[in-house]
Amino acid sequence: MSNYKTGLDYAKEQDEKDPLALYRNKFHIPKDNNGNELIYLCGNSLGLQPKSTKDYINQELLDWANLGVEGHLEAKNPWLPYHEFLAKSTAKLVGAKPIEVVTMNTLTTNLHLMMVSFYQPTPERYKILIESDAFPSDKYAVESQLRHHGFDDKEGLILWKPRQGEELLRYEDLEQILENQGDEIALIMIGGVNYYTGQYFDLKRITQLGHKHGCMVGFDCAHGAGNVQLNLHDSGADFAVWCTYKYLNSGPGSLSGCFVHERHAHNKDLNRFTGWWSHNKQTRFNMRHEFDVLPGAEGWQLSNPPILSMAAIKASLDMFNEVGIEKLTEKSKKLTGYFEFLLKQLGEDMIRIITPENPNERGCQLSIQVKSANKALHNKLTEAGVISDWREPDVIRCSPVPLYNSFEDVFRMVEKLKEIVN
Ligand SMILES: *Cc1c(COP(=O)(O)O)cnc(C)c1O
Numbered sequence: 001m002s003n004y005k006t007g008l009d010y011a012k013e014q015d016e017k018d019p020l021a022l023y024r025n026k027f028h029i030p031k032d033n034n035g036n037e038l039i040y041l042c043g044n045s046l047g048l049q050p051k052s053t054k055d056y057i058n059q060e061l062l063d064w065a066n067l068g069v070e071g072h073l074e075a076k077n078p079w080l081p082y083h084e085f086l087a088k089s090t091a092k093l094v095g096a097k098p099i100e101v102v103t104m105n106t107l108t109t110n111l112h113l114m115m116v117s118f119y120q121p122t123p124e125r126y127k128i129l130i131e132s133d134a135f136p137s138d139k140y141a142v143e144s145q146l147r148h149h150g151f152d153d154k155e156g157l158i159l160w161k162p163r164q165g166e167e168l169l170r171y172e173d174l175e176q177i178l179e180n181q182g183d184e185i186a187l188i189m190i191g192g193v194n195y196y197t198g199q200y201f202d203l204k205r206i207t208q209l210g211h212k213h214g215c216m217v218g219f220d221c222a223h224g225a226g227n228v229q230l231n232l233h234d235s236g237a238d239f240a241v242w243c244t245y246k247y248l249n250s251g252p253g254s255l256s257g258c259f260v261h262e263r264h265a266h267n268k269d270l271n272r273f274t275g276w277w278s279h280n281k282q283t284r285f286n287m288r289h290e291f292d293v294l295p296g297a298e299g300w301q302l303s304n305p306p307i308l309s310m311a312a313i314k315a316s317l318d319m320f321n322e323v324g325i326e327k328l329t330e331k332s333k334k335l336t337g338y339f340e341f342l343l344k345q346l347g348e349d350m351i352r353i354i355t356p357e358n359p360n361e362r363g364c365q366l367s368i369q370v371k372s373a374n375k376a377l378h379n380k381l382t383e384a385g386v387i388s389d390w391r392e393p394d395v396i397r398c399s400p401v402p403l404y405n406s407f408e409d410v411f412r413m414v415e416k417l418k419e420i421v422n
Pocket residue numbers: 106107108109135137138191195220222223243
């Protein structure tokens with residue numbers, strides 16, 4: 001991995017050799033006012049639109065126009081079981097069994113639904129542990145769950161923090177927290193890949209640790225799904241949630257994926273919020289029937305889902321299914337390693353990368369601190385045609401996405417950065 005070279009020739013050579021290079025052409029790449037393609041490194045925030053998405057959505061519009069309500073059964077892809085068409089490829093993508101996954105609602109909603117079932121506090125064991133730099137929505141969600149159950153949202157929240165002067169989290173520190181307070185913690189809820197640092201946690205290690213201390217363990221994989229190999233089933237986690245508009249390219253505000261471990265699939269005693277879509281499919285339309293929950297993750301659905309968004313997810317998943325997450329992560333490691341190599345050429349006194357160096361402890365994102373940078377630097381990058389993402393106080397997040405970013409994108413980005421900092 002370490003025989004990277006500087007120079008545009010090398011980048012072009014890598015693109016020519018890249019077996020996934022043809023996928024770039026399957027996406028709409030945003031352009032500037034002169035019609036030049038932007039260097040889009042923001043797939044961690046909103047993934048680009050596959051050219052096929054329009055056809056998938058048009059199919060549903062057409063069936064709706066021609067069939068009306070009959071489309072539930074008669075559409076080319078009948079709407080009634082539409083979510084089932086997504087289960088196999090979703091399961092493959094996140095390393096789960098089809099019964100363990102479902103596409104429904106939006107991310108924060110699903111996080112709450114999972115906590116209704118897996119955050120069952122008692123007067124002795126009621127605390128929730130999260131990482132100190134958790135995504136704001138996740139923090140607000142767990143705080144509101146604490147309040148909902150009558151607990152203080154400060155006293156009840158335990159933060160896994162980086163050490164003084166560090167950004168990354170250490171497992172020894174998590175072990176220490178659990179040694180000291182494990183029997184007060186009801187739930188551990190961690191971002192599988194931290195949105196800020198890009199640190200990809202060892203989900204299995206955290207789960208085993210949590211379970212050893214009697215805690216439930218869940219992950220928010222918004223920055224993991226479509227980015228890293230998650231192996232959710234093997235991790236043993238009780239639940240996981242993720243959105244599909246970041247690395248999964250399904251469009252702004254699109255639906256969320258949800259994983260519930262097989263060991264909970266047939267537990268009808270679990271507390272949960274329900275609706276007609278969590279009810280037995282055979283008797284759902286008898287209405288008035290006594291509630292009979294579906295087994296597996298499907299049993300957490302509430303409503304009939306928005307088919308137009310589901311169609312966009314299907315377009316994306318069909319592509320992921322074709323490529324496979326193994327090939328994607330293989331390219332991802334090369335591309336991000338190359339990005340890291342080029343950034344390091346700028347000098348360690350100028351650039352600091354806070355994302356882990358070990359390719360197995362990160363996805364494609366690098367979080368970059370530029371010496372004495374402020375938002376003006378990020379604005380200049382944007383003006384130069386690089387779409388990246390700024391996080392206060394001083395971090396630029398860039399994600400070369402293996403499906404549509406090229407080695408040349410990465411090369412050009414670093415050239416622009418070099419011009420700006422000099
Ligand atoms: C993107 C993201 C969210 C956003 O939540 P929505 O409910 O989809 O608006 C929440 N949590 C994490 C960790 C995220 O990365």
